[in-house]
Structures are given as structure tokens and as C-alpha cells.
Amino acid sequence: MKREKPQSFNTIPIKERLTIPRQEMPEQDALLRSTNFLEVNLGLTPEQAVVEAQRCIECKNPTCMDGCPVDIKIPDFIQLICKKDFLGAAEKIKEDNSLPAVCGRVCPQETQCEEVCVVGKRFKPVAIGHLERFVADYAMAHGNDSSKSIQKPEPSGQKVAIVGSGPAGLAAASDLIKEGHEVTVFEALHEFGGVLVYGIPEFRLPKAILREEVANLENMGVKFIKNFIVGRTMTIQELMADEGYDAVFLGLGAGLPRFMNIPGENLNGVYSANEFLTRSNLMRGYEFPEWDTPLYRAKHAIIVGGGNTAMDAVRTAKRLGADEATIIYRRSEIEMPARNEEIHHAKEEGVVFMNLVNPIEFIGDEQGNVVAATCLKMELGEPDESGRRRPIPMEGSEFTMDVDMVVIAVGNGSNPLIAQTTPEIKTNKWGNIVADEDGLTSMEGVYAGGDIVSGGATVILAMGAGRKSAAAINKYLKVKVGSVA
Amino acid sequence: MYKILKAEFIAPNVKSFIIEAPHIAKKRQAGQFVMLRVHDKGERIPITIADSSPEEGWINIIVQGLGKTSAHLNTLEVGDHLQDLVGPLGLPTHIENWGTLVCISGGVGTAESLPIAAAGKAAGNRVISIIGARNKDLIIAEEQMAEVVDEVRISTDDGSAGRHGLVTDVLKDLMDEGVIPDMIVAIGPLPMMAAVSDQTKEMGIPTMVSLNAIMVDGTGMCGACRATVGGKTVFVCVDGPEFDGHQVDFKELGMRQKMYKKQEAESHKCFLEQQMKKVKAEEAAKRV
Numbered sequence: 108m109k110r111e112k113p114q115s116f117n118t119i120p121i122k123e124r125l126t127i128p129r130q131e132m133p134e135q136d137a138l139l140r141s142t143n144f145l146e147v148n149l150g151l152t153p154e155q156a157v158v159e160a161q162r163c164i165e166c167k168n169p170t171c172m173d174g175c176p177v178d179i180k181i182p183d184f185i186q187l188i189c190k191k192d193f194l195g196a197a198e199k200i201k202e203d204n205s206l207p208a209v210c211g212r213v214c215p216q217e218t219q220c221e222e223v224c225v226v227g228k229r230f231k232p233v234a235i236g237h238l239e240r241f242v243a244d245y246a247m248a249h250g251n252d253s254s255k256s257i258q259k260p261e262p263s264g265q266k267v268a269i270v271g272s273g274p275a276g277l278a279a280a281s282d283l284i285k286e287g288h289e290v291t292v293f294e295a296l297h298e299f300g301g302v303l304v305y306g307i308p309e310f311r312l313p314k315a316i317l318r319e320e321v322a323n324l325e326n327m328g329v330k331f332i333k334n335f336i337v338g339r340t341m342t343i344q345e346l347m348a349d350e351g352y353d354a355v356f357l358g359l360g361a362g363l364p365r366f367m368n369i370p371g372e373n374l375n376g377v378y379s380a381n382e383f384l385t386r387s388n389l390m391r392g393y394e395f396p397e398w399d400t401p402l403y404r405a406k407h408a409i410i411v412g413g414g415n416t417a418m419d420a421v422r423t424a425k426r427l428g429a430d431e432a433t434i435i436y437r438r439s440e441i442e443m444p445a446r447n448e449e450i451h452h453a454k455e456e457g458v459v460f461m462n463l464v465n466p467i468e469f470i471g472d473e474q475g476n477v478v479a480a481t482c483l484k485m486e487l488g489e490p491d492e493s494g495r496r497r498p499i500p501m502e503g504s505e506f507t508m509d510v511d512m513v514v515i516a517v518g519n520g521s522n523p524l525i526a527q528t529t530p531e532i533k534t535n536k537w538g539n540i541v542a543d544e545d546g547l548t549s550m551e552g553v554y555a556g557g558d559i560v561s562g563g564a565t566v567i568l569a570m571g572a573g574r575k576s577a578a579a580i581n582k583y584l585k586v587k588v589g590s591v592a
Numbered sequence: 593m594y595k596i597l598k599a600e601f602i603a604p605n606v607k608s609f610i611i612e613a614p615h616i617a618k619k620r621q622a623g624q625f626v627m628l629r630v631h632d633k634g635e636r637i638p639i640t641i642a643d644s645s646p647e648e649g650w651i652n653i654i655v656q657g658l659g660k661t662s663a664h665l666n667t668l669e670v671g672d673h674l675q676d677l678v679g680p681l682g683l684p685t686h687i688e689n690w691g692t693l694v695c696i697s698g699g700v701g702t703a704e705s706l707p708i709a710a711a712g713k714a715a716g717n718r719v720i721s722i723i724g725a726r727n728k729d730l731i732i733a734e735e736q737m738a739e740v741v742d743e744v745r746i747s748t749d750d751g752s753a754g755r756h757g758l759v760t761d762v763l764k765d766l767m768d769e770g771v772i773p774d775m776i777v778a779i780g781p782l783p784m785m786a787a788v789s790d791q792t793k794e795m796g797i798p799t800m801v802s803l804n805a806i807m808v809d810g811t812g813m814c815g816a817c818r819a820t821v822g823g824k825t826v827f828v829c830v831d832g833p834e835f836d837g838h839q840v841d842f843k844e845l846g847m848r849q850k851m852y853k854k855q856e857a858e859s860h861k862c863f864l865e866q867q868m869k870k871v872k873a874e875e876a877a878k879r880v
């Protein structure tokens with residue numbers, strides 16, 4: 108696709124731009140922040156944002172955009188920052204991404220837009236994520252809610268149900284409401300946002316941001332219904348046949364946490380990451396007893412896994428007062444799927460990393476509380492199907508350590524509920540919903556996207572899938588109207 | 593939303609609520625439950641749907657005040673609202689015409705076994721209900737049960753009503769009289785369900801129990817509710833709540849239920865102190 112090069116507002120010669128150092132994100136002091144749940148990153152100042160924007164060399168062929176799964180017009184919004192038109196920059200981003208304040212915070216930029224930024228070939232890449240976050244926060248602080256600027260579309264007279272309020276569902280809702288459809292989001296839990304509210308902690312993504320994004324969508328006309336579990340409260344067939352929904356989008360997310368199937372996993376104090384994080388984030392267990400849901404405050408916690416989820420859990424355990432919070436990962440740090448920033452932050456906060464170690468048993472006391480973990484040391488062999496080197500247990504390397512809490516963060520299976528209640532919708536052997544390029548499932552008018560189709564992925568990929576399905580639903584509904592008229 | 597239409601104590605510390613919930617009322621089947629929150633900083637707790645009216649759009653729950661959340665819930669009155677209510681959750685009870693079905697229940701478990709007894713009867717079974725309680729005042733739902741089943745038998749620990757003894761003693765009596773159950777459904781405190789399962793295992797009578805694991809979401813997302821059944825880990829909220837009693841690791845589940853004992857006691861104490869303050873303030877206000 109050819110696009111016009113945006114107007115330039117940067118007067119600094121290209122060569123000089125390359126000498127500007129990447130602006131550092133101000134952050135809460137590591138010692139202080141490891142005792143509170145306030146946000147770690149504090150956001151660029153307006154001055155910093157402009158300087159950072161000036162580092163962009165306005166490539167003729169902006170590869171950064173290829174790295175963004177939703178094709179944000181990165182050079183365009185960066186030029187608007189150079190012009191100090193921060194609200195304009197926010198609007199520009201929102202053309203392609205309805206949750207910039209979220210993505211600016213949690214996108215793995217270093218493997219997406221920033222990885223392919225041309226400046227990054229020889230210097231540090233332009234801090235696209237930080238800039239995105241800056242303009243989104245600026246717009247929010249200045250009461251710029253896009254619902255006001257967007258013209259109310261002609262009502263189409265058609266109804267779309269969105270199941271699940273994670274990033275996939277929210278992105279789809281945002282695109283569909285703009286086409287004039289009546290859009291209702293159904294959520295099983297009592298808050299909206301999916302993993303963004305129950306999984307990702309407050310110190311990385313303040314819940315207030317998400318509430319504001321949801322409120323914006325509400326202002327645009329999207330209806331939100333919580334405590335409604337599709338499949339049980341009402342089936343998909345009932346939504347379509349009895350409630351008159353013309354199309355349905357399923358953004359159910361991943362489900363069922365995986366365990367390791369080793370002895371002692373059901374001892375008290377052994378959590379799945381989902382449970383530990385849900386108790387802490389959604390239920391605010393870290394404010395117990397002010398909030399009612401209890402949560403273990405461990406002295407020595409181990410967290411098994413190396414992804415974002417493991418980092419979130421270990422940093423939460425630390426904040427809950429653990430003297431020692433340790434990551435146990437069976438490969439080495441290079442293979443860790445977590446974002447670099449999270450690993451770096453965790454280390455600063457005093458998290459211990461035990462790489463090339465795998466637990467084989469948890470040991471309990473008389474009351475069934477976990478008191479120790481037996482582990483094996485590992486070494487790396489040949490690469491496996493995932494391309495990462497396979498961990499192999501080292502003979503005779505068994506050792507036992509005292510622990511009083513374990514969090515298992517080795518991934519999720521898929522949510523079985525829709526498959527159980529709607530056999531028309533085909534799933535694969537992992538329980539993921541089978542959908543085509545457009546997100547269409549094996550049931551007419553029913554689309555799906557996000558983690559429920561792809562397996563655990565990222566926020567922006569889920570949003571991208573939601574947008575694709577929204578576009579396909581639009582087309583489908585136009586044809587449907589045509590065939591009725 | 594989720595307005596309380598009726599609320600009354602039916603035994604000491606046990607309250608029955610009728611709650612407006614038209615969607616749930618329409619769909620629920622025997623054996624299913626709801627997750628609810630009492631207030632906006634509250635816990636999510638599972639409670640069985642004891643009865644419902646699809647026509648009038650309400651569900652009935654029966655709650656025993658045990659800790660903070662259930663005690664708080666039991667202070668609510670007609671016209672109050674629940675903060676959150678979602679359901680119906682869990683797999684419906686598998687009901688068929690087994691022949692003779694014996695429903696054994698203890699404590700609030702009787703409320704939970706009512707819909708199952710009724711469904712069992714409707715499927716053509718001869719249904720006998722055995723209700724156990726510590727004493728006569730703690731027996732609930734006896735009349736409702738009597739309306740749907742062929743026979744109700746009672747046991748109390750202190751002998752203040754029915755047979756002096758435990759539900760397992762009544763079951764033994766029944767068998768001595770020549771009644772051979774084809775199916776047993778036991779719902780109540782864990783020790784009771786464990787004792788019944790032990791007893792029926794020897795005799796080879798299929799026994800279903802309803803596990804009350806601690807839950808968080810109730811939708812299969814977190815794994816808080818896991819239990820070991822037949823050597824495998826299950827998620828009670830989506831794989832159950834009913835399981836083959838002969839396969840359940842009751843000891844493990846018993847320990848898991850006590851996981852937050854310390855925190856629960858703290859939370860309950862805070863709540864009671866708040867309640868005391870409230871009562872004192874009200875009294876003071878009256879005196880003025």
C-alpha cells in the first residue's frame with residue numbers, strides 16, 4: 108500500500124538527529140517501588156517527547172510500520188509530536204489503535220516496531236512505544252475523548268454481540284460502533300478488560316487507564332454487560348435467534364492454566380499465575396483486609412516460568428513483602444520469552460533468577476502447606492520445534508530449597524466453555540477455536556480472534572485480530588442487509 | 593440489578609434469599625451454582641441455586657453464615673442489592689432413572705440437594721432423603737424436601753430430632769431394612785461426604801458428591817478450585833461440582849479449604865468489629 112509521506116516538522120539535519128541520545132523513561136526508584144503497587148514507569152515529559160520525536164529520520168520506507176501488527180502511522184504521529192500537536196498525534200494513532208495508552212505500556216516494542224526501526228540498526232531505536240504512551244496519556248489528561256470528535260454514524264439497524272472484553276473484544280467493539288451497528292460487549296467477570304485487568308498488575312498498567320478507555324467506548328455508544336457468561340447465561344444460538352444479534356465476535360482469551368503434573372502441586376500455597384495475579388489485581392488481594400480476598404504473603408516465593416506472566420507474578424510477590432522472590436526457569440535467560448524491560452525491572456527490584464533449573468516435586472507439611480521444592484539442574488541441548496535449545500536434566504543434580512509459596516507460570520490452555528456449549532464451533536486439538544484469515548469460525552455470522560484462536564500471544568496481536576474480524580463482520584452485515592432488502 | 597425480593601432466616605445463621613435474576617432463572621438446572629459479590633471490595637463466593645422461577649425471574653439461594661462474606665450476605669434484607677451475580681455455573685447434575693435414589697445431606701447441603709432430589713423424582717426414581725444436623729434447630733428445608741421425595745429421614749448428633757446419630761447410621765438402618773440404593777447423592781460438609789463415600793465404597797453403591805472447593809472466578813480461568821479425583825487434577829467449577837465420591841481425595845480438599853484460615857479469621861473479626869460499631873452508633877443515635 109502506497110502512502111503519502113507526512114509533512115515534516117523537524118528542522119534538525121538528519122546527521123545531527125542521529126547524535127541525539129535516546130531519552131530515558133523516568134521511573135520510580137527500584138527500592139521504593141518494590142514495596143508499592145504504583146506504576147513503575149512515570150512517562151516522558153513533553154520536552155523529552157519532542158526531543159525523542161526529533162530522533163526519527165523520516166524514512167522514505169518506514170520499516171517501523173511493518174513491525175506494528177496494526178499498522179499505526181508511526182512517522183505521521185511522530186511528526187505531529189515534533190510540531191507539539193500532541194492531541195493531533197493521539198488522534199492519528201487512534202485511527203489504527205483504539206487503546207494507545209495500553210499498548211504504549213505493554214507492547215513488546217523491542218521485538219515489534221522498534222526492532223525494525225532504521226535508526227536502531229546503528230543506534231538505539233526511536234522510542235516509539237514511549238512516544239505512543241506519552242501522547243495517549245497527554246490526550247487523556249486533557250480530556251480528549253475521541254468519542255466527542257467522532258461523528259455519530261448512521262445507525263445500520265444491525266446488532267453485534269462481542270463476547271469477552273479483553274483487547275480483542277474492545278478493538279472489535281471500537282471499529283464496529285463506528286459503522287453504526289448496535290454493539291454489546293458481554294463479560295463473564297465483574298470488570299472489563301480481560302487480562303488487562305485481571306492479569307497485568309497495576310504497577311505496569313494502572314486500572315484507571317483501562318476504565319477510562321472503556322468509558323470512552325461507552326460514550327461512543329457501546330453497551331457493556333458484566334457478569335454474563337455466554338454459553339451459560341445465554342448460548343450463542345440464543346443471542347442470535349432470540350436476542351436478534353446479527354453477528355457475534357468471540358474474544359474469549361486463553362483459559363485453564365497449565366500445571367506441570369508433578370507431585371505436590373495441589374499443596375496449599377501453590378498457585379497458578381492466573382489465580383495469584385487475579386487475587387492480587389482483579390480482587391485487590393494486596394489490600395487485604397481492606398479488600399476481602401485473601402492472598403499469601405510469602406517469605407520465600409518461587410515462580411516457575413520465564414514469560415511476562417512469570418515476571419508479573421514474581422514482582423507482585425516481592426511487593427507483597429517476600430524476602431526472596433525467585434524465578435525458576437528451565438532454559439537460560441536468552442530463551443526467556445518475557446520482555447527485556449520486565450526482566451531488567453525485576454532484577455533492579457531484587458528478584459533472584461535461577462536459570463537452567465526445573466522443579467520436580469513440591470513438599471508439604473502436616474497441614475498441607477508447601478514448605479520446600481525439589482529441583483533438577485538443566486543443560487541446553489539441540490534446538491527443539493520452537494527453535495529454542497532443549498533443556499536436558501543433569502544427572503545427580505537434584506537439590507531441595509525451602510519455599511513457602513510457589514506460582515506456576517507455564518502458560519494456559521484454552522477455555523472449554525464455548526466448545527462445551529456450542530459444538531457447531533470447531534476447535535483444534537489444543538481447544539483453540541478454528542477461524543479463517545478473517546476470523547470466521549465454522550458457524551455462520553460467528554467470528555473469533557485473540558488468544559482463543561492463536562493461543563497465548565500479545566495485546567496488540569489480539570487487537571489486530573479483533574479489528575480484522577470487525578472488518579469482516581462489516582462486510583458480512585452489508586451483504587446480509589443486501590440479501591434481505 | 594440483583595435485587596433481593598425476599599430474605600428470611602430459616603435456621604440459626606442460615607438465611608434464604610429470593611433474588612431477581614431473570615437470565616439465570618431461565619437457564620439453571622439442578623446442581624448449578626452462582627458466583628456472587630456482596631459489595632464492591634468483596635470476595636467472589638460460590639452458592640448453589642436451590643430453586644428458581646423462570647416465569648417470575650428469580651432464583652433462591654440458602655446461605656450459612658460462616659465467615660466474613662457469608663455473614664455479611666446474611667445481614668442483607670429485602671430491597672438490598674448484591675454487587676455482582678453471575679451464573680448458572682458448573683455442569684448440571686447428571687440425572688437418570690436409577691431406581692432408588694438416596695439423597696444424603698447435612699447442614700446447608702440440604703438446600704443444595706433439594707433440586708437434585710426433585711429432578712431425580714421427576715425422572716422416575718424412588719427418592720429417599722436423609723437429612724443430618726447437629727441438633728433439631730439446624731435442620732433446614734425439611735418440609736420442602738418432604739414435598740418432593742417419597743420419604744424423609746432425619747438424624748441429629750444430640751438426638752433432639754429423628755435418629756440419634758449420623759447420616760451414615762440412617763443409611764445403615766435403611767439397608768438393614770432391605771432398601772438397596774441404586775444411586776446415592778451426598779452433599780454437605782466434607783467429613784460427612786467422606787464418611788458416606790467410605791461406607792458406600794465397601795458396598796459398591798455409586799455415590800456422587802458435590803465438592804465445595806474455594807473458588808475465585810468460577811469460570812475455569814484460575815485453578816483455585818482444583819481437587820484430585822481418581823488421581824487426576826480437576827477444576828471443580830468447570831469439571832464439576834459433582835464427582836464420584838469413591839475417587840475423591842477428601843483429605844487434600846479438606847486441607848485446601850483451610851488454606852486461608854488465618855486470613856479468614858482476621859477478615860471476619862474486622863467485620864464483626866464494624867458491625868458492633870454500627871450497632872453501638874445506632875443505639876447512641878436512638879438515645880439522643
Ligand SMILES: Cc1cc2nc3c(=O)[nH]c(=O)nc-3n(C[C@H](O)[C@H](O)[C@H](O)COP(=O)(O)OP(=O)(O)OC[C@H]3O[C@@H](n4cnc5c(N)ncnc54)[C@H](O)[C@@H]3O)c2cc1C
Pocket residue numbers: 213214215270271272273274275276293294295296300301302303306307335336337338358359360361384415416417419446522524525556557558559563564565566567569
Ligand atoms: C500476566 C500476563 C501478562 C501479560 N503481559 C503482556 C505484555 O506485557 N504485553 C503483551 O502484549 N501481552 C501480554 N500478555 C498477553 C496478553 O495479555 C494477551 O495476549 C491478551 O490479553 C489477549 O487478549 P484477548 O482479548 O484475546 O483475551 P483476554 O485478554 O484473555 O480477554 C478475554 C475476556 O473474555 C472473557 N470471557 C471468556 N469467556 C467468556 C464467556 N463465555 N462469556 C463472557 N466473557 C468471557 C474473559 O473473562 C476475559 O475478560 C500478558 C498475559 C498475561 C496473562
Ligand SMILES: Cc1cc2nc3c(=O)[nH]c(=O)nc-3n(C[C@H](O)[C@H](O)[C@H](O)COP(=O)(O)OP(=O)(O)OC[C@H]3O[C@@H](n4cnc5c(N)ncnc54)[C@H](O)[C@@H]3O)c2cc1C
Pocket residue numbers: 625635637638639640641653654655656657658659660661662663700703704803804805806807833849850851853856857860
Ligand atoms: C459449588 C459450591 C456451592 C456452594 N453452595 C453453598 C450454598 O448453597 N450455601 C452455602 O451457605 N454455602 C455454599 N457453598 C460454600 C460457600 O461458598 C462458602 O461457605 C463461602 O465461600 C465461605 O465464605 P466466607 O467468606 O463467608 O467464609 P470464609 O471466611 O472464607 O470461610 C469460613 C470457614 O469456611 C470454610 N470454607 C471456606 N470456603 C469454603 C467453601 N467453599 N466451602 C465450605 N467451606 C468453606 C473455611 O475453611 C473457614 O473455616 C458452596 C461452595 C461451592 C464450591
Ligand code: SF4
Pocket residue numbers: 174175176177178179181204210211214215216219220221235236239567
Ligand atoms: S501498537 Fe505496539 S507495535 Fe504498534 S506502534 Fe504501538 S508500541 Fe509499536
Ligand code: SF4
Pocket residue numbers: 162163164165166169170171172181182223224225226233235
Ligand atoms: S523506521 Fe524509525 S526512523 Fe524510520 S520512520 Fe520509523 S521510527 Fe522513524
Ligand code: FES
Pocket residue numbers: 806807808809810811812813814815816817818827828829830
Ligand atoms: S474457580 Fe477459578 S478455575 Fe475454578
